[in-house]
Every structure is written in structure tokens, then in C-alpha cells.
Amino acid sequence: MVETRRNGLMLAPWTYTSEELCELEIDHIFRHQWLLAGHISELAQAGDYLTFNLAKERAVLVRDESGEINAFHNVCRHRGSRVAPDRQGNCGHVLRCPFHGWTYELNGTLKSVPRPQGFPDLKKNSNALVPIDLEIWNGFIFICFEGAQGRSVANQFGGISEKIRPYKLEEMVPCGAEYDEVVDYNWKFFHDVDNEGYHVPVAHPALHELYGRDYCDSYLGNIPMSTGVVDDYPARSWSVARYNCGFILVFSPIR
Numbered sequence: 001m002v003e004t005r006r007n008g009l010m011l012a013p014w015t016y017t018s019e020e021l022c023e024l025e026i027d028h029i030f031r032h033q034w035l036l037a038g039h040i041s042e043l044a045q046a047g048d049y050l051t052f053n054l055a056k057e058r059a060v061l062v063r064d065e066s067g068e069i070n071a072f073h074n075v076c077r078h079r080g081s082r083v084a085p086d087r088q089g090n091c092g093h094v095l096r097c098p099f100h101g102w103t104y105e106l107n108g109t110l111k112s113v114p115r116p117q118g119f120p121d122l123k124k125n126s127n128a129l130v131p132i133d134l135e136i137w138n139g140f141i142f143i144c145f146e147g148a149q150g151r152s153v154a155n156q157f158g159g160i161s162e163k164i165r166p167y168k169l170e171e172m173v174p175c176g177a178e179y180d181e182v183v184d185y186n187w188k189f190f191h192d193v194d195n196e197g198y199h200v201p202v203a204h205p206a207l208h209e210l211y212g213r214d215y216c217d218s219y220l221g222n223i224p225m226s227t228g229v230v231d232d233y234p235a236r237s238w239s240v241a242r243y244n245c246g247f248i249l250v251f252s253p254i255r
């Protein structure tokens with residue numbers, strides 16, 4: 001029998017390095033769960049799109065002319081090229097595949113095909129981009145590659161809805177350039193660390209100074225929750241002082 005736990009608490013070391021297990025996790029967890037793919041502020045205008053990749057899956061999210069946000073597999077129905085090759089942008093009135101130029105309406109319908117005489121049997125209405133389940137919750141756009149099958153993000157996070165409502169997350173906009181970094185760690189490392197704040201006083205002294213006095217880890221139902229209050233104590237480090245100042249400016253109405 002394969003050992004999956006150590007001391008009844010920790011996962012066995014192999015579970016962090018096994019490529020076979022990682023493939024199973026992608027298939028059985030990530031492709032079936034709602035995944036955070038973006039925020040509505042990134043798709044403000046018709047034609048704004050962003051792409052999202054998970055292992056071998058590729059998605060494109062786009063706002064159409066009626067204001068709806070749609071998600072599709074980012075796979076052209078002709079020969080499988082990405083219809084949106086970049087991370088983010090505005091595609092105008094159509095998504096145009098960069099390989100042979102098939103164009104799709106922003107609602108996914110196949111609009112036109114160059115030199116259609118080469119495709120006498122093509123049925124346009126059977127060759128729309130393939131949709132992906134999408135739900136917007138407090139401004140955050142979630143998608144589910146394998147289909148949500150009735151599960152909703154709003155239900156899943158229902159327990160914290162009231163707590164976060166005052167922050168008006170749906171009205172947030174980026175205040176700086178996006179920062180992406182790919183690191184060579186198993187995803188469970190991040191969950192292990194993010195689900196406990198016990199390490200913060202030693203590992204992140206500035207963060208501890210910012211909200212550590214009241215910091216606490218807890219659960220609301222099965223949702224792990226970390227809370228801390230940014231207070232008015234004079235900060236010793238310049239970064240905390242700057243952050244504190246900005247935070248108070250932005251969030252002072254609900255303090």
C-alpha cells in the first residue's frame with residue numbers, strides 16, 4: 001500500500017514530487033473545479049479578451065457587444081490553433097485565428113472562412129468555438145473546464161459573501177502592471193503555506209508588523225480564512241508605513 005501521509009498530518013514527501021500524481025490532480029481536481037481566471041475590470045470593453053491556461057487546457061474569455069462575458073476553449077475549430085495567442089488584448093469585433101484566418105463572433109459563432117469554396121460541406125453553425133462554463137462572483141470570473149454540473153461559485157463561497165461585501169470587490173481595478181512568475185514548485189506547497197499564518201512573525205516580520213497583532217487563522221464552514229486588522233500603530237519599516245498609508249486611504253470607509 002502506498003503511504004500518503006506522515007504522522008497522520010503531513011502528506012508523504014512523494015506526493016509533492018510525483019508527476020503521475022500531478023497528472024491525476026489536474027484531471028480529477030483542477031479540470032473539474034471552478035478556477036479563478038480573471039476579474040471583470042480586465043474585460044471592460046467589447047472585444048477585450050484574456051487567456052487562461054491550465055496544463056493542456058487553454059481558455060479565452062471575451063466580452064461581447066451585448067456586454068456579456070463568454071469563455072471558450074482557445075482552440076480554433078479548423079486545425080486547433082489558438083484563436084487568441086496573447087495573454088490579453090482587444091480583438092475588435094471578431095476573434096481571428098492567426099493560422100488561416102477563420103473568424104469568430106465574440107459570442108463564439110463562426111463568422112467567416114477565407115476561400116470558402118475549399119469547404120463545400122462546412123456547416124458554420126456546427127463550428128462555433130466550444131464554450132466553457134463561466135460564473136462571475138463579486139467581480140471575479142471563474143471557469144470550469146469539465147462543466148460545473150450544477151455546482152455554483154456563489155454556493156461554494158456563500159459563507160463568506162457577507163464578510164467580503166463591504167470591500168466591493170466587483171469595483172476594484174488594477175493599480176499597476178500585472179506581475180506573473182512561474183516557479184518550479186508543486187501547487188500543494190503554496191496551499192500548505194497559505195493555509196497557516198503561524199510562520200508570519202518569523203518569516204515575514206514586516207507583514208507581521210502590518211496586521212500581525214490580531215492575525216488569526218480559522219475556518220468558516222470548510223473555507224479556510226485568515227483575518228488581521230491593519231491598525232494605526234506607527235510602523236518601523238518604510239514599506240509598512242507606505243502600505244499602511246495607502247490602505248487607510250483606500251479602505252477608510254469600512255474601518
Ligand code: FES
Nearest residue numbers: 076078079097100
Ligand atoms: S487553425 Fe484556425 S484558421 Fe486554421
